[in-house]
Amino acid sequence: MKRIPLKINLILTIAFLIGIYFFLSNVSVLGDYWSRIVTLVAIYSIMAVSYTLVNGITGIFSLGQAGFIAIGAYTSALLTLSLQQKEMSFFIQPLIWPLNSIQIGFLPATIIGGLVAAFFAFLIGYPSLRLTGDYFAIATLAFAEIIRILIQNLYGVTNGTLGLKGINPYTNVWWAWGWLLVTVLIIGSLKYSSYGRALRAISEDPVAAKVMGIDVFRHQMMAFVISGFFAGISGALYAHWITTLDPRPTSLGVMLTFYVLIMIVIGGLGSITGAILGAIFFAFVSQWLRIFESNITIFGFTIPGVPGMSMLILSVLFIVVMIFWRRGLMGKEELNWQKIYNFFKKVEVQNE
Amino acid sequence: MDIGLNALIQNIFNSLSLGSLYALIAVGYTMVYGILRLINFAHGDIFMMGTYFAFYAITIFFLPWYLGFLVAILITGLLGFSIEKIAYRPLRNAPRISSLITAIGMSFFLESFAVVVFGGIPKSFNVYPKFFSDIILIGQSRIPLLTFITIGVTFFLFLILWWILYKTKIGLAMRAISVDIPTTSLMGANVNNVISMTFVLGSTFAAVAGILWAMKYPQVQPYMGFTPGLKAFIAAVIGGIGSIQGAIVGGFLLGFLEIMIVGFFPSLAGYRDVFAYVVLVIILMFRPTGIFKIYSEQKV
């Protein structure tokens, strides 16, 4: 097949970005509901891309993603909530100083959310990364649960089970997609650098990587912390999208980790573009499958909706992908113009 | 002083019954891990399914409670058997992470299934005979009969397990496979059958634990398996994953730890679930092989 020259590649990429720009600027045409979904897609994508950096590219299996998302969400929300709202919400136990007397802008709050999550990733990674395989998975899961239970109990900081309400709905299409662009640029640039090569080497054979002089622990830690940072960012965006937070296991707990895991498994573990495709897929399919959860009327017969149906179908799909199609949509590779070109060329050849 | 002693007796019995439940679930984790090196993430949800089976066997099919429980336990065994056959067997030679992900998917599936079929709203598990809740007085301490039943049933099941493992052919094969799959299949044991049997056994134990659990906290809901499952897994790790004695000891240790800490420091009640995780982290840091060391570090 013909190789696409760099210039055309660049032009196509710019055209694609401009296309996205126009799509996003006119997203309101889709109506309020769907433009919110378009925003959610970007938030999910950030979650998925940051998760695939650890679970796909570095090849260590963490189950702690929801913990970092929760930290980012709570940290940023506590920083942007208005003082009156804070006083109103925290009626069991007043919010501790200094959180009760500050309110800062969305951007710094998001970044601080990311940094706090990254710091926790460092604290958690330090002991956990000495473990391998399933032990690491379980340790990170335990840490995420510890974080959730702390959030549930520290009334003076997080308002406990009452959760946070009235968070400003700052997250719009631009914030979400802007941060996604930053995430993809940074993690993509990392993947295609000397460090990225080292990470991929670690994921294939940690012992051989060590013998090549690579400090496996440090590199895994680096990936884990960067992933934690962007998970925190996604949490901050999510908090200001959904506007209420609570520490139930089904909202910011292990369930969220499962969702993100579904995205990256469907997209292909280790692929950034795959993670985004997985996120898009998850967001739209889980919305679309909701039709099974409301009543459907066909020829005058009403089939009652069944709540939870969408997750049931997604979980079946997830298992089927794991058994029959383990590389997912993209495997470890990235979607690029060359692949799209090759694909259409193949279709053309078949049609002739 | 008297009150303190009573509280202590109460706490000891509570610890024993909670520990029994953890141990019953943990045995399932540890047997599967011993044989397949797989954390059967869905095990906690198998536990949950067992309680629903019992609930419906009694409420819809009007079975007497003892028959309902028995049927539920058998169906749960069958469920474990099918899960292994459908989801785990195709991935047996895949990278271990793939089977772990599939197990997570299976857990997610069972939970969603329960939400769809049984409904997401907790149901009151009031299908057991009322005399289970009778109070027995030990000194001044009031202990429900259920606590004794729980401890007794657990003890009985562990005797059966011991008998299976050490007195039957399939038990011998199970122990052999947990050491080395290739050699055992050379020796003529049918590895597939043994693995299936392990899942059946683990699942029936989980079902018993589930029913006992549902009577203790008398309600059932689709996500009820997650926390006990995770804690039982932690119990298995504390004892040394792969070791059955370890799982039992770990289960009781965890039971005592939870009840006693809350008993002595009631203000920590909200953090009750944290203890297990903290213990897990400490164990993994300092003695990842657990109390009963089964696996030494992998050879490179």
Add this chain to the structure above:
Amino acid sequence: MNENILKIDNITVKFGGLIAVDSFSMYINKGELIGLIGPNGAGKTTVFNAITGIYKPQSGKIFFKGIDITGQSPQLINQIGIARTFQNIRLFSDMSVMENVMVGQHSYFTNGKALKFLHKHDPSFPKPSWRPWLVGAILKTPSYLKAEKTMKEKAFELLKKMGLQKYADFKASALPYGQQRKVEIARALATNPSLLILDEPAAGMNPHESEELLETVKKIMKEFSLTILLIEHDMKFVMNLCERIYVLDYGKLISHGSPYEVQNDKKVIEAYLGDEVYA
């Protein structure tokens, strides 16, 4: 200064109750080519694993350039100048041949820890300076891009020297066996070693390929002024190449000397004959 580039002093490695290497000692002078032979299961690879830090010996010491490296991590041992290949090829099979070699160069750019270690033991080594390579790599700063370019050129040069340039963009796993062994050597060379340890480099090669490899090994040894330690079953290969040979059996050193001496040592003949009788 110490003449020995590597000195092993009475190391013992045990796995549970099994003694894999039993108070084994050896030395290698700078510029030598040393063979380590012995029947299967004699503990040769375990010696390699102990030298490269994968296993920690229960007793005994290992010195590299006079520095005690016993119990140091594999990455540090590699960074200060010991590189190796594996008996069962362990390339990064999903990556291209070029990338494999470039992975070998990575630590060279981030070797602060190794330099600190060396500097502590011998102040004539340069002091480490902190280089913000990670940030540079993400932001693609000019200095990083320059380094990346140098890495690429060096890697390509290495591939050329091993006669692998035409495979540069191939997936490592797509190469024939013999070529994969060579890629592994190129990858090891990319870490800038002064001691190269080869674990059965000619295994699975036909006589022609192994002849070719023999020439390559001689060539790179001269060109990179390397010291080489190798395990090999191909006796012709060992006898032709090595200056001195150590013979292991059941974890114990049973003979040591020139190829001629070793070949005529009764103990060695017994060990090998015994092996054949059982085989």
